Amino acid sequence: MSNPVAQTLERIKGFKVPNIGKIPALLKREFLDSKTGFLTVPLVVAGFTLFAMILGLISLEIQFGDKIDLDLRNFEVTVDGETLTDSDFDDDMGKENFVQILGRAVSGATSAGIIMILPFVVFFGLLSSLYDDRRDRSFLFWKSMPVSDTKEVLTKLGYYAIVGPMILFGLMMVLGFFAMVVVTPFIWYHGGSALDLLWIPTPFISMWIGAAANFIVYGLWLLPILAWLMLASAYAPKAPMIFAIVPVGAIITVEVLFNNGQTYLAVALLDRIALDYAHIMGDIFEKGGHFHGDFEIRDLSIGDAFRALGASITNAKFWVGQLFTGAFLAGAIYLRRYKI
Amino acid sequence: MTTVIEARNVGKAYGKFRALQNVSFDIPLGRIVGLIGANGAGKTTLLNAILGLTRYDGELKVMGQNPSKNRAKLMEDVCFISDVATLPRWMKVSEVFDYVESVHPKFNRAIALDYMSRTTVPLDKKVRKLSKGMITQTHLAVIMAIDAKLLVLDEPTLGLDIIFRKGFYASLLEEYYDQNRTILVTTHQVEEIEHILTDAMFIREGELVLNETMDDLSERFCQVFVDESKADKARAFNPISEQKAFGKINFIFNGGIKSKLKGLGEVRRVGLADLFVAIMTGGKK
Structure with missing residues (x-):
């Protein structure tokens, strides 16, 4: 189906709009194909998390309710009839800090389960992205449609690198919201104002959007690895995971054996997956004057994402990686086109 | 066209x-x-x-x-x-x-x-x-x-x-x-x-050995069930295949010679499957 906006523009000005008309349909297909990993499993995990949280809060009340009295109106804790004073706490645990931590801890901790699913869903999703439909022969149906192999491969990459993870971030935002809903009666029960202690100090939408935007930039660093998984998926006659892992393991082993125990590939992989991006984020936090010194929560913002993007595209290592991305993708597209 | x-x-x-x-x-x-x-x-x-x-x-x-x-x-x-x-x-x-x-x-x-x-x-x-x-x-x-x-x-x-x-x-x-x-x-x-x-x-x-319209095929090829006594006569017309069936011999001929074959028996159209086998095995059996 051609894009009506593009059609109108073409009619008015003879203007050629790049045809993105089929991409939403291709993304939707990827979503349907990966719904278990990106929706069903996270929803189940989210359900369990909320359930465990409710159960945990209730059991804490039952177990310690008569020993410890938490007064969230005056911000006092009384243990066995003895009220603790400020000096009993670490400086960091005053009310000001408590309200900053509470909402983030609640929504962050409950989302940990979902974020842990993400690498697995992306890893296995990409490994099967160009393999499963060859195995069950349904690639012959996809190929009978007027969609180019390049578009197919790039859409799959875009889905697993960006769209799919964004679905999970959306779920985390929703789960975070419900986690805060669950904590709300708990605060009321202890005489506090949920609005003051939880809902106002926690920017629960913007902090997830900020985190998601930063995740996209991190995803750009991972592109060579994601593209490698697709190449393995496009090539493998069976068991794509073996074809993805064994060559890497073999190169590292050969390096270690013949290069005095040194391995450039393993170091490069570690840099790619964690260290390079961590340096960039470290710089951003330092320049923002937050990371060190006072205890203060610093949410990731969209601004941080742009700063990280700026630091990435001016980083030579980033581009060396993208050369590999290009080569692996070209290989995957070629195999997709001609391998029967 | x-x-x-x-x-x-x-x-x-x-x-x-x-x-x-x-x-x-x-x-x-x-x-x-x-x-x-x-x-x-x-x-x-x-x-x-x-x-x-x-x-x-x-x-x-x-x-x-x-x-x-x-x-x-x-x-x-x-x-x-x-x-x-x-x-x-x-x-x-x-x-x-x-x-x-x-x-x-x-x-x-x-x-x-x-x-x-x-x-x-x-x-x-x-x-x-x-x-x-x-x-x-x-x-x-x-x-x-x-x-x-x-x-x-x-x-x-x-x-x-x-x-x-x-x-x-x-x-x-x-x-x-x-x-x-x-x-x-x-x-x-x-x-x-x-x-x-x-x-x-x-x-x-890997090679194309025949490419014709169905009309041309039924014009060119035909089959005749011949009694054993007339088999040699039939062989004189160079059949591309012969096969024994039900006490008779089934000959397949190439070359639009239907009219000449009438005395041998009933001349019939060759089914595509039989024709395929005859051409592929390429000889007399």
Whole structure:
């Protein structure tokens, strides 16, 4: 189906709009194909998390309710009839800090389960992205449609690198919201104002959007690895995971054996997956004057994402990686086109 | 007359094995062509080349396009079913139609749904829950709803029962085929498609050994059941095959000599399957 906006523009000005008309349909297909990993499993995990949280809060009340009295109106804790004073706490645990931590801890901790699913869903999703439909022969149906192999491969990459993870971030935002809903009666029960202690100090939408935007930039660093998984998926006659892992393991082993125990590939992989991006984020936090010194929560913002993007595209290592991305993708597209 | 497929010296080698060699032919619009060959003769390789699914040597133009370079564009005018049951098993039937509707400019959902309404295929079930026959019916609904010029079918009914197979070809002939469409089909069940073909192509060890209209074939070839006593007379006309059957000998002749054979016995049309066997085994038995 051609894009009506593009059609109108073409009619008015003879203007050629790049045809993105089929991409939403291709993304939707990827979503349907990966719904278990990106929706069903996270929803189940989210359900369990909320359930465990409710159960945990209730059991804490039952177990310690008569020993410890938490007064969230005056911000006092009384243990066995003895009220603790400020000096009993670490400086960091005053009310000001408590309200900053509470909402983030609640929504962050409950989302940990979902974020842990993400690498697995992306890893296995990409490994099967160009393999499963060859195995069950349904690639012959996809190929009978007027969609180019390049578009197919790039859409799959875009889905697993960006769209799919964004679905999970959306779920985390929703789960975070419900986690805060669950904590709300708990605060009321202890005489506090949920609005003051939880809902106002926690920017629960913007902090997830900020985190998601930063995740996209991190995803750009991972592109060579994601593209490698697709190449393995496009090539493998069976068991794509073996074809993805064994060559890497073999190169590292050969390096270690013949290069005095040194391995450039393993170091490069570690840099790619964690260290390079961590340096960039470290710089951003330092320049923002937050990371060190006072205890203060610093949410990731969209601004941080742009700063990280700026630091990435001016980083030579980033581009060396993208050369590999290009080569692996070209290989995957070629195999997709001609391998029967 | 518009030429749908133009092949000139098309070849394909896998290492030293030559799967196709020097294949040249033209297929015009409005034909139903049967591509017939033994297993491994190169049928699927040729079809894959036509569909842009594999690389090849030589020149090939399908709807004026180079299939190896422009598969996506070509698929706006070409449909194919390669193998049985290639629909994605994790999709619901209705999602298959959604997908095709959103990527194919020439797909008409109403036609697909009309055909489906005459089957028992449930639209809300996943493809993996359907029987093989139902999957084929769904695929046929997709194909029939696409306004294409060329339909390529590679063993589309393999493993289906006779009722589904008959229904499949009947639907194609009655509801799909017209003078503005060409169908290219391979199958091992030659007898079942023989009556719908306008042309036949025989392929052996990667080479095209016969490419004629069905009318020309029935003009050129004939068979006569001859009593053993007249066998030598029959052999004088150089039959391309002879086979004992029911106390008589079945001779197949080439060369439009029907009138000369009348004294030997009843002259009959040769079935495509018999003709294929006669030409492929290439000798007297």
